Amino acid sequence: MSEVSLTRHISSDEPRVLVVDGSRVVRQLIERVLKAELPNAVVVGCGSGADAARELDEGVFDLVTTALRLPDMDGLELARRARESSNQAYIPIVVVSGDVQERLVARTLSSHVTDYFDKALGFDALATFIRGYVRPIEQVSGTVLYVEDSRVVALATRRMMEKCGFTVSHVVSVEAAIEILDAARAENRAPGADLVLTDVNLKGELSGGDLLERIRAGYRYAKGELPVLVMTGDDNPANQAALLRAGANDLVHKPIEERLLVTKLQFQLRVARRLRGHAGA
Structure with a gap:
């Protein structure tokens, strides 16, 4: 299958949007x-995956939103069909569901999905979220505290992030990362970064898991306050789930694929800013 496009905006003033959810009330709210x-948007609502698949085969859409649990299929199966079986392999597909976090922990969200939104955040937050697709906005950026002890991997990954507008502070050990975070707290500018990206296995005495524990249990930074992405080459679902239960926002699988890394970074930063704005309201 071809790479899913990084295009994140609807360019038309009269876009066609497919909204798929078993609940008529939710479809109407979206x-x-x-x-x-977009007052001129043409919104097509479908209550089942089969109906949505027919709409995708018969017409062109600029954006698809889908629940994960549909009456006749999983929303991810619908996303896969859209990518592989229709002429719309590059449209944004956004999951709008109440069990997103559960799927993240279980590692069952697929790369067919462009983005995902948790209904628990409320429909005001959904408006902000969707606005990022229907109106051109500046690319999300921020400061990333990056922990990686391989010089070759670090150079390539840092270039990926800086090319997309991120400011990267790279260190080779957890000990060095903790020094930066401690200094930020001492200087009253906590947490000291917008996001932490760390490998699991590092050459120092402390691992990425130790850093995760320090951030969540030691500093007591919530996921929305300091998002943490953990890089891992471990395909064991139990080990992956353990990292997420320990407080990782998401995992980045090695070898690192630029599109997925940037998408995950931007998504976590966008959610964190939305949560901070909600807390300060």
């Missing part, structure tokens, strides 16, 4: 959010 941002 349509209301869309219409508030």
